[in-house]
Amino acid sequence: MTSKIVVDRKEVCDIIDRWGKNPEYVIEMMQDIQESYRHLPRAAMQQIASATHTDMARLYHVATFYKAFSLQPRGEIPIQVCTGTACHVQGAQRVMDAFSRELDLRPGDTTEDLQFSLDGVRCLGCCSLAPVVAVGKKLQGGLDSAKVGKLLDRYRKKTPQEKETRDAQGND
Ligand code: FES
Incomplete structure (x- = not known):
């Protein structure tokens, strides 16, 4: 059975707030999410998109462009x-x-x-x-x-x- 990483909406919210919900800082938000969850869970990406009024397509473009980001959970x-x-x-x-x-x-x-x-x-x-x-x-x-x-x-x-x-x- 595959282990699951549960997304804490409040934690994601705190990360987004830390960057002032500013769309110019979506990469920084994604870095913090990646560090906490060892990947970029879809639910967290949706929270960023909605809080910063950023297109999901743009977030996925960034997520797949930088090697530091992963859309799949990475190992501890x-x-x-x-x-x-x-x-x-x-x-x-x-x-x-x-x-x-x-x-x-x-x-x-x-x-x-x-x-x-x-x-x-x-x-x-x-x-x-x-x-x-x-x-x-x-x-x-x-x-x-x-x-x-x-x-x-x-x-x-x-x-x-x-x-x-x-x-x-x-x-x-
Ligand atoms: S080639 Fe430089 S550390 Fe492996």
């Missing part, structure tokens, strides 16, 4: 595999394939529980550490495909029993 932990030249040479595709296998995801997709999303990106700016992956805000350099499962285990949600076992073993 975004995984970005660098596919730039330096990383490509150092086996970025094998690393990407390993994430795809582990998460059963194609690049651009999100896990059903909305925990992870997987994307390829161009150069994360630290080519000397190639191949590089950003997991959330953390950069991981020199990653090889064999280490991907172990890396993900650190981020995967644990059941209370798994947490207990892990704590008892003194792992972080």
Whole structure:
């Protein structure tokens, strides 16, 4: 079953008010919505359109133009595999394939529980550490495909029993 993100109308209203309901700031409103909901829910877009008297078509144009916006819910932990030249040479595709296998995801997709999303990106700016992956805000350099499962285990949600076992073993 796919998890759902429920839109809080009051929260969206507060965001719109923060920008003075000014149509010149619809991008800023959309950025705030994207940050809160990890995507742009249609209901929130409709609220912006109605409060700022902006056409929905214009909002969708903006939403699809900027890569920072997503119309589909993104994972709590975004995984970005660098596919730039330096990383490509150092086996970025094998690393990407390993994430795809582990998460059963194609690049651009999100896990059903909305925990992870997987994307390829161009150069994360630290080519000397190639191949590089950003997991959330953390950069991981020199990653090889064999280490991907172990890396993900650190981020995967644990059941209370798994947490207990892990704590008892003194792992972080
Ligand atoms: S090419 Fe991957 S960090 Fe620059």
